Amino acid sequence: MARELLTARLAQKQCISESSQCYRFEFVIDELDSFPFTPGQFISAVADDANGKQQTRAYSLASAPEGNRFELCVNRVEEGFFSNHLADLPDLPIGATIQIHGPHGHFVLREPVTDSILVATGTGIAPMRGFTQWLFPPEDGPAAGPDRSQGKQIWLVYGTRQESELYFREEFEALAQRVPNFHYLPTLSRAPQSWAGLRGYVQDHVAGIVEQRAAQLGQTLPLPAPDPAIPPAELRFDVNAYVCGLNNMVMAVRERLAGYGWHRKQIIFERYD
Ligand SMILES: Cc1cc2nc3c(=O)[nH]c(=O)nc-3n(C[C@H](O)[C@H](O)[C@H](O)COP(=O)(O)OP(=O)(O)OC[C@H]3O[C@@H](n4cnc5c(N)ncnc54)[C@H](O)[C@@H]3O)c2cc1C
Numbered sequence: 033m034a035r036e037l038l039t040a041r042l043a044q045k046q047c048i049s050e051s052s053q054c055y056r057f058e059f060v061i062d063e064l065d066s067f068p069f070t071p072g073q074f075i076s077a078v079a080d081d082a083n084g085k086q087q088t089r090a091y092s093l094a095s096a097p098e099g100n101r102f103e104l105c106v107n108r109v110e111e112g113f114f115s116n117h118l119a120d121l122p123d124l125p126i127g128a129t130i131q132i133h134g135p136h137g138h139f140v141l142r143e144p145v146t147d148s149i150l151v152a153t154g155t156g157i158a159p160m161r162g163f164t165q166w167l168f169p170p171e172d173g174p175a176a177g178p179d180r181s182q183g184k185q186i187w188l189v190y191g192t193r194q195e196s197e198l199y200f201r202e203e204f205e206a207l208a209q210r211v212p213n214f215h216y217l218p219t220l221s222r223a224p225q226s227w228a229g230l231r232g233y234v235q236d237h238v239a240g241i242v243e244q245r246a247a248q249l250g251q252t253l254p255l256p257a258p259d260p261a262i263p264p265a266e267l268r269f270d271v272n273a274y275v276c277g278l279n280n281m282v283m284a285v286r287e288r289l290a291g292y293g294w295h296r297k298q299i300i301f302e303r304y305d
Contacts, residue, residue: 035133042128051196054107069135071162078131089114094158096165105158139302147271153191156277187215191234193222235288254293275301
């Protein structure tokens, strides 16, 4: 069955990292009053390639729902078709459009909100930005709203190679200043000597959070397995991890958390490759 295609008009485009050629796009769907989705979901973008063959690629929604607009965060992939098609849309054009369908996907926050470790590399930050905008809406402006974090601790562990690739850094730093239960932990795998922040891979810093949290709560690691009499759908946890990026990183984080006795249903993930 053919999916219903929506036309999304480019309203804003901003290069957010020259070194990795990463862009933030804001689109508006003029034919809709509102474009409802759950933060963390993705849209599928559709376009014909040079041979007239229809190509479809998934892109995570990089914002929380707000009227009929949505944002994406896309970096150019060398020789890639769709990422270059998007990155080549001219600046602030009137009428530049793409075709999309969606929203799709199950990479969404489990409710009620629990303590949560958000783990991303590269453009895997996109759904995390949607999560944090939804959990901690701004205090004024059109997107203003009540805090939805219910006082739970939210850590964002974000790994990139270099400082210039920490997308939306100012936003996350400002949020960490504004709300005491949001913790921003950027880590660089190729940090220069001058970098005073965290270094190395995300899984090592996730491990630090898990160990420190367990110590504070008086829990012994590895955690005991849940009661096998409880059906998986009814299992409830006091902490979850949300992991998004390339498969190698996702696997490494899952493996590390499994080593602490975390149940597979506590680790919600989205793989980009
Ligand atoms: C659920 C989901 C959500 C996604 N969300 C985003 C997002 O928010 N932002 C974003 O930039 N991308 C996202 N992606 C990846 C995106 O769908 C495309 O795969 C990516 O833009 C490359 O497409 P392309 O047409 O430019 O490259 P293609 O023409 O498909 O591929 C060209 C070459 O690049 C390799 N390649 C493909 N994807 C990647 C990649 N991500 N990194 C490195 N090499 C790659 C391919 O193996 C191939 O050799 C998401 C993927 C999924 C499955």
